[in-house]
Amino acid sequence: MRCLVALPAVAVPGRRSHPNLKPRRRSTLVAILGSCRCGRRHLLGASSAAGLLHLVNPPCLAAPAIDPDVMLERVHPARPGWYEKLYATAMDKGMQSYEAEIAQYKSNLFSQLSVAGKNILELGVGTGPNLKYYASADGVNVIGVDPNIYMEEYSRAAATSAGLPSSNFTFRRGVGEALPAEDGSMDAVIGTLVLCSVKDTDMALREIKRVLKPGGLYLFIEHVAAADVYPCAAVHCLISCSFCPLVDGSFLLLVQGALDPLQQFVADGCHLTRKTAENIKEAGFSSLSLNAVRLSSAYIVSPHVYGVAYK
Secondary structure: OOOEEEEEOOOOOOOOOOOOOOOOOOOEEEEEOOOOOOOOOEEOOOOOOHHHOOOOOOOOOOOOOOOHHHHHHHHOOOOOHHHHHHHHHHHHHHOHHHHHHHHHHHHHHHOOOOOOOOEEEEEOOOOOOOHHHOOOOOOOEEEEEEOOOOHHHHHHHHHHHOOOOHHHEEEEEOOOOOOOOOOOOEEEEEEEOOOOOOOOHHHHHHHHHHHEEEEEEEEEEEEOOHHHOOOOOOOOOOOOHHHOOOOOOHHHHHHHHHHHHHHHHHOOOOOOOOOHHHHHHOOOOOEEEEEEEEOOOOOOOOEEEEEEEEO
């Protein structure tokens, strides 16, 4: 995008000021050319009108506004080593039933992704449960981003098991609010069960859009507040609505609200009551396919949304 640029007024030789106009201490010519995504002000000077021509449309910097390492320490400083190691182990050993139930949806979702020779960033890569669905394609390069350093060992093992050469997998400790990737460098961004734990959901979605190439895909699966799923118009669900206890999700939402503080404490910042579907809808993707489902393997986080968004 173009930037808001303030330029000093230029004195043109031979031209006199109007006698009735009083000189201003700081007369400026403001060229309003749109808002600047990079958020930085450009202070530019020039000594002649000709010198202004190449300055009226300066490029915005191609990088997150804040260094990824700085943002990491700001929103997710390192926890005690024993906690992060325990949490990584719990995620590796305690998600089998969930992964078994969600496998059908992941298979359908990742089948829409042609990754051969592509650059993929997975936000919240965790122990790498998604890698088996896409990392075996020829020439795929994967950046796995996670704030927990103890996830690296598990995700690397999962990448190797999926057939991804070690040279094609990079683990970066980081957060969604400042992704460690350049503008328009990724063919796809993948995120499953991650927007529940970022500090700023909208900022993370802006970062996802920033790093995606034009036409790039954002594939997501997220658990959400009960009220974010129902009423379930056009919902793909495995049970009949007449037998579904969540058609009126008010009771589950009440339970989620009561347990939310405890969930954040024990589950590394995970929130139970986020309306993530609304955040994704309002993020400004060019097109969006959004579905909802209730999973039986995890009652408190059973309402899920999943789909594909295109930049």
